[in-house]
Amino acid sequence: MESIDKVKQDAEKLAAAKEAVKLVKNNDVVGLGTGSTATFAIKELAERMKNGLQITAAASSLKTEEIASSYGIPILKLETLGSIDLSIDGADEFTESLNLIKGGGGALFREKIVASLSKFSVIVADSSKKVDTLGAFTVPVEVVPLALQYVSDQLEKAGGSGILRKREGETFVTDNGNYIIDANFGLIAEPAELAFTLNQIDGVLAHGLFIGLTSKVIMARAEEILVFE
Template identity: 45%
Template sequence: MEEKRHAGILAASFVKDGMTVGLGTGSTVYHVIVRLGERVKEGLRIRCVSTSEATTELAESLGLDLIPMSEVLNIDMTIDGADEVDRSCNGIKGGGGALLHEKLVADISRIVVWVVDSSKIVERLGAFPLPIEIVPFFHMQLISKLEGMGFSPRLRMSGSCPFTTDENNYIIDLETGFIEDPEGLHRKLKLMPGVIETGLFITTADIVVVGSKDGAKVLRNTR
């Protein structure tokens, strides 16, 4: 928890007056949003775009000015979390179920900042199950196809019912093993009918803030 707080506080300091800010989803981003709420009370003026209903509820409770995605063409900075990040700033995201919205917000962001604790930095992606967002109508067929490709797919559940995203889609969590070619796997999965988006984010982050027990450090994508 302390590592996440350190990362969140440092990332929130990157936000400047007048920015439009994308707000990601997750336990580390929580600390970013809390700090931004404090800075707004101190006089910071920003507009925010949320990636999930959970983030919207938190941001509104802290007095942040939220605008709908339909009203922005560009975002100055998006701050988001990640479930795994490799040394090339590729990442797996979607543990919180907001991967589609997170990828869309990142796509129109001038700068993307990820906040993670030290356990999320890995040499190779794949220990964390890869989320893919899918069309509910075709979920059984996709599970069968993915099994035939040698993966171990699991439909994400919420109690006794399938988990549904904010777009009312399903998520399959895919046991891939270590991923040798993240971009290639992303493209392969995206070409499958019924797959809406994957949780592979290829060199999306410009900056990764990594929390530690003593503070936080910054990794920069040099692509």
Template identity: 40%
Template sequence: MDQNALKKLVGEESAKYVKNNMVVGLGSGTTVQFLVDALGNRVKNEKLNITCVSTSNFTADHASNLGIIVKSIDDVMQVDLTIDGADEIDSNFNGIKGGGAAHLWEKIVATNSKKNMWIVDESKMVNQLGTFPLPLEVIPFGSSHVYDKLDAKGYHPEFRTKDGNRVLTDSKNEIIDLHLGKINHPFQLADELIKMVGVVEHGLFLNIVNYVIVGTQHGIEKLTRPGDQFPK
């Protein structure tokens, strides 16, 4: 199967874990689009009653167009289950997210969720984080100075651009990607980056995910963080 087939496989599988009357966090990215399509079908054909919170305007529009109720994170008390993609997941169930420039909203929703599930194809599973560039969301004011500080630390920063313009998040912030190659001490790095003035959020998602569904050439693989049990 090609990568899109694997994404569709895990997206549709993850939709099975959404139950009636749940508040569900919907992530961002191409894999999540297949999840949203599957949930839209369940809402239409099974009369599934759910309320969703989205991590991006794109996902919110996609879900709403399929008849799914979407509310702001501030309009719900708590999220029962958030399902999202990831750019890298290591053997300790830590990850890098933000390839779609939505990691700030993704982390807000994730940290206000009872449980988190990531859906990925097998290429996203790694022994060590860092091959995928680590995104930072930074406010535009003073962002060049943040860049210079990161460069001085040897973190190989690069403003994310598209068509010659800097990419802006849904919060109208900029993205700086760190090309680190490997991250030896993710918790130490996360603490350092979040304390840097001008950085709103980094893309390290540590001790957050409970379940991972991986699409492989041999089918679906389900992984759980030690101490968790995959939901029925």
């Protein structure tokens, strides 16, 4: 049986996703995130398409591409796009200043590209994702495999302890053929500074700190919709 918490979280995700999908306009190119929250948004978009909405979409992962295609949403290749009208995605943590940790699902690099291409980037969240300070959730770091040891050492120098992500006993491999180190920095007082530090490490393709990339967070808390801009 699903836990009460999971049922509550899913209900909040669905409510927030419905609110976010209202922002999509006819002929928009929509960026689709990865994970359970984004899947709710995809289903809601498909419902609006049944009522005449016309969109194309760009997916932040192969999994999302598969799900969106199964609902009849036309997919454009990310590499062909100069901009995205609006993107909808989830987050692992967010603060009121719209700093995020993302990448729990392993799609952080592509999610970051989608966010960077987006004229307007909307994050959909349940109430458990809001924090005062980022860092209870580890920071995913996508690493080119041959740089694994070097990056691990550099993360340690930056004050983090990293664990190589595994799935079912095997090393997790991203859609880009890379590894993920889940790095624990404790609570992060200065996320922009840490993001800058991580950006300087050779071998890091992307990290899960999303700073200055979000236009709006739509969060559901029980029956209430809260918007952070």
